Amino acid sequence: MRTTYIVTQLLICTALMSALSLAYLGISRYLREKQSARARYAAWWLLGFGFLLPFKPHLPKAPVVMHYYGYSAVISTPISSHTAYTHNGRLTLLLAVWAAGAIITGVLLIHRQMRFSRSVRRLRRPAGAAAQTMTGLLCMEMEIDRNVPVYVLPVISTPMLGGLLRPAIYLPAQKYDNDELRLILKHELTHLMHGDLWCKLLWMGARTVHWFNPLMPMLMRRMEQDCEFACDESVMRGESHETAAVYCSSILNTAMHHCAGRVQAPILATNFSGSRDMLKARMNAIFSRGGKRNFWLLTAAVGIVTLLTGSLLVMDQRRHSAYVYAEDSEPAVTAMPATTSMPVMTTMTAISAETTAIKEVSMPAHTTETIPAVTAPMPVTENVPAMTTVFVGADGVVYAVTAYGSYTETQPAGTSLYSFNP
Amino acid sequence: MELKKLPDAEFEIMRTIWRMTEPVTSAMLNAQLRQTSPAALWKPQTVLTMLTRLEGKGYLRSEKHGKEREYYVLVPQEEYLALEAENFRQRFAGGRFSGLVKALCDTDDLTQNDIDDLRRWLEERSRK
Incomplete structure (x- = not known):
C-alpha cells in the first residue's frame, strides 16, 4: 500500500544506520586499547536491531522534517495519466526489486544453513569421553544449565559452536592436550553464554533486509571480530599469564590448520581464528587482560541514536495524509x-x-x-x-x-x- | 553410476541398514526402525518405497527368495560419508557462496610465514 513510506523508511534506515555504524567503528577504533571488548561488542546488538527493524517509533517532534511534495507533483501539470503512472511504476518497481532481493538473500542463507546442518548431522560423531566430561565440568563452573554435546566433525579445521536451539560443540579430528582442550571448550561455551549465535542470526536478518547496502558484509565482519574479542576477554577473566600463552598458541594452531584446510566457516557458527594483523591484535588483547573501561555511555548513545533514527528524519505526516495517494491508485488522475x-x-x-x-x-x-x-x-x-x-x-x-x-x-x-x- | 546425495529419509534408512547384518528384509528393517527411531513412525509401505528408490539409485541390490525380498548394501557407509564430506568441503570452502556469506576469518591471506612470524612473536610475548 504505502509504497513511498516503505521505500523512504528503508532508505533512511540504511543510510542513517550505516552512518551510525561507521561513526561507532571510528570511535571504538580510537578507544581500542582502552575500551573493554564486551562493551564494544554490546553495541553491535543494538546496531543489528537498528538495521533489522527499519520501522521505528516516531517521536512527536522530529529534528528534521522532510516535506513530501512528490504527490502534488504527480497531479500537477502536465496533467496526464502517464505522469501518475510513471511515478507509481518507479516506486513500485523499486519496492519489488528490494523485496525480490531480500527474499533471494534470505532463501539462500536459509538453504545454505540447512544444507550445512544436514551434512553436519550426518558427518559428526560423538567426541571422546574426556571432552564430554570436561564440557560437563565447565558447564557447571560457568553455570550453563544445559547439556552441551561435543562432537568430532572431521571436515572442519576449527573448533566451533553450532545450533541455535540445541547448541553443540564441534571439534576437528585433531589431538588436543588437556590445557588446550579446556580453553577451546571454554571459548565455545562462552560463545553460548553470550548468545553469539543469536547476534549472528540478528545480523543475518539485517543483511537480508539491507542486501543492497554495500557496507553490510564489512560491518558483519567487524561485528564478528568484536564478538571473538569479547569472547576471549571473558575466557581470560581470572586466568594466568601462562594460560594466556597456551590460549594464544592454540589460536595459532587453529589458524594454521584452517590455513591448510581452507574450510570456510559456516554462517551460523562461531569459530576460532583470523588473519595476520587481526591475530596479532587478538593475542595482544588476550595478554593485556583487565584494566579496561566499559564506556557504557557510548553503548547507550548508540542505542539512543538507533532508536532516534526512526524520528531523526521523517516525512511530514500531516501533509502527507492530505495528499492524494496517487502512487497507490491505478492511474490516479x-x-x-x-x-x-x-x-x-x-x-x-x-x-x-x-x-x-x-x-x-x-x-x-x-x-x-x-x-x-x-x-x-x-x-x-x-x-x-x-x-x-x-x-x-x-x-x-x-x-x-x-x-x-x-x-x-x-x-x-x-x-x-x-x-x-x- | 555416479552416487546422488541422499535426502534425510533415505539416509535414515541407509544408516539403519549399514548397522544391520546382511541380508536385510523389509520386515527386519521395520523392526529395527521401530527400535532405533520409535518417534519417526515409519509405515511399512513407506519403507518399501524407500528401499525401491535406494535400489534404483544404486545403493542397494535385492534378491527375491520366495515371498521375501532380501537387500544387500552396494555402497558402504564410509564411501557415502566420504562423498558427503567432499561435498561439504566444496560447498563450504569458499566456493560459490563465499561472496554472499563470508565468515569471520579471512585466512585466505594468511601464509605459513605469517604463522611462523606470529609464533616467534608469541614466544617473546609469553616470556614477559
Whole structure:
C-alpha cells in the first residue's frame, strides 16, 4: 500500500544506520586499547536491531522534517495519466526489486544453513569421553544449565559452536592436550553464554533486509571480530599469564590448520581464528587482560541514536495524509492530454489503506459546475483531512475542498498542493 | 553410476541398514526402525518405497527368495560419508557462496610465514 513510506523508511534506515555504524567503528577504533571488548561488542546488538527493524517509533517532534511534495507533483501539470503512472511504476518497481532481493538473500542463507546442518548431522560423531566430561565440568563452573554435546566433525579445521536451539560443540579430528582442550571448550561455551549465535542470526536478518547496502558484509565482519574479542576477554577473566600463552598458541594452531584446510566457516557458527594483523591484535588483547573501561555511555548513545533514527528524519505526516495517494491508485488522475485547455477529470480513484467512510462535502455557493475529480477518503481525525474533493469553480479555477474532522476548508488549488491550473 | 546425495529419509534408512547384518528384509528393517527411531513412525509401505528408490539409485541390490525380498548394501557407509564430506568441503570452502556469506576469518591471506612470524612473536610475548 504505502509504497513511498516503505521505500523512504528503508532508505533512511540504511543510510542513517550505516552512518551510525561507521561513526561507532571510528570511535571504538580510537578507544581500542582502552575500551573493554564486551562493551564494544554490546553495541553491535543494538546496531543489528537498528538495521533489522527499519520501522521505528516516531517521536512527536522530529529534528528534521522532510516535506513530501512528490504527490502534488504527480497531479500537477502536465496533467496526464502517464505522469501518475510513471511515478507509481518507479516506486513500485523499486519496492519489488528490494523485496525480490531480500527474499533471494534470505532463501539462500536459509538453504545454505540447512544444507550445512544436514551434512553436519550426518558427518559428526560423538567426541571422546574426556571432552564430554570436561564440557560437563565447565558447564557447571560457568553455570550453563544445559547439556552441551561435543562432537568430532572431521571436515572442519576449527573448533566451533553450532545450533541455535540445541547448541553443540564441534571439534576437528585433531589431538588436543588437556590445557588446550579446556580453553577451546571454554571459548565455545562462552560463545553460548553470550548468545553469539543469536547476534549472528540478528545480523543475518539485517543483511537480508539491507542486501543492497554495500557496507553490510564489512560491518558483519567487524561485528564478528568484536564478538571473538569479547569472547576471549571473558575466557581470560581470572586466568594466568601462562594460560594466556597456551590460549594464544592454540589460536595459532587453529589458524594454521584452517590455513591448510581452507574450510570456510559456516554462517551460523562461531569459530576460532583470523588473519595476520587481526591475530596479532587478538593475542595482544588476550595478554593485556583487565584494566579496561566499559564506556557504557557510548553503548547507550548508540542505542539512543538507533532508536532516534526512526524520528531523526521523517516525512511530514500531516501533509502527507492530505495528499492524494496517487502512487497507490491505478492511474490516479485520468485526464485529457495536457493540450486541452481545461482538464476534465473522470476517474476518482485514490486509495488509502485506512479508508473508513466517505463524507459528504457541501460545495461552496459560487460553484456552477462540479466535476468530481479526485476523492481521497481518509480516517476522520482532527486536523487530518477526511476527504478531499477537487472541482472546477465558476471562475475556471480548480478548487480543493478538504474535509477535516469537524470542519471543511476550501481553497483555490493554486495555493494548495492541488495545482490543477490549466 | 555416479552416487546422488541422499535426502534425510533415505539416509535414515541407509544408516539403519549399514548397522544391520546382511541380508536385510523389509520386515527386519521395520523392526529395527521401530527400535532405533520409535518417534519417526515409519509405515511399512513407506519403507518399501524407500528401499525401491535406494535400489534404483544404486545403493542397494535385492534378491527375491520366495515371498521375501532380501537387500544387500552396494555402497558402504564410509564411501557415502566420504562423498558427503567432499561435498561439504566444496560447498563450504569458499566456493560459490563465499561472496554472499563470508565468515569471520579471512585466512585466505594468511601464509605459513605469517604463522611462523606470529609464533616467534608469541614466544617473546609469553616470556614477559
